[in-house]
Amino acid sequence: MNNWKCSNRQRKSCWGCFKKYEFKRWTADVEAGKWLQAKGAKPAAKPQETSVADEAPEVTATVISYDNYVTILDEETLKAWIAKLEKAPVFAFDTETDSLDNISANLVGLSFAIEPGVAAYIPVAHDYLDAPDQISRERALELLKPLLEDEKALKVGQKPEIRSRYSGELRH
Known part of the structure; x- marks a missing residue:
């Protein structure tokens, strides 16, 4: 001791x-x-x-701007974003679900990014007090399906089993 x-x-x-x-x-x-x-x-x-x-290295604060982050709540905005995604050389795509279990998970949102700091989120099944009016899951997927199934469109993402369950096979 x-x-x-x-x-x-x-x-x-x-x-x-x-x-x-x-x-x-x-x-x-x-x-x-x-x-x-x-x-x-x-x-x-x-x-x-x-x-x-x-x-100690000099630390500089990075200010994050949310000016180019969009929540898509209507078809017009979704169609405009689909046009942006079609023009992008590559885009990131992710899904939001109500469970971590892939078998029972329900799709509640989709997100896209075309470059750092430029992204969109589509809520399709948010159900809570004062939740905004949203595009239905079926309609959003109907509009997105041609893009998501386009083999020429370069997509980066995760959880393909969720996407394929709702929108057919995703082709990269």
Whole structure:
């Protein structure tokens, strides 16, 4: 216990906990003066003192703008976004479900991004107090299906089993 870098009160407190919770090996090591010493271990190196202020990299805050994030609640906006997706060289696509279980999960939303900071979300089955009017899941998928099944459209995403369940096979 004399090798510890802590007060006598702290050493006694730790030793008391070891005894109370029956950490027999640790209690024996403390009593024998071998606490935290591995067999054949070398003494720990002393840390080099440095100034954190001298080594800390300069941090600059990034301001995130949500100006190009859109919630799509009507067909007109969805059709405009489908046109953007068709023109994009690649787009990201993801689904939101009401469960992590792929077999019983229901599709409640779809999201798209055409570049960093430019994205859209389509709620299709949000059901909560004051939920906005939404495009039906069936209508949204009907409008998106040609794009999602287009083999020439490069898509990046996850959960294809959910998408294929609702919209046919997704082709990349």
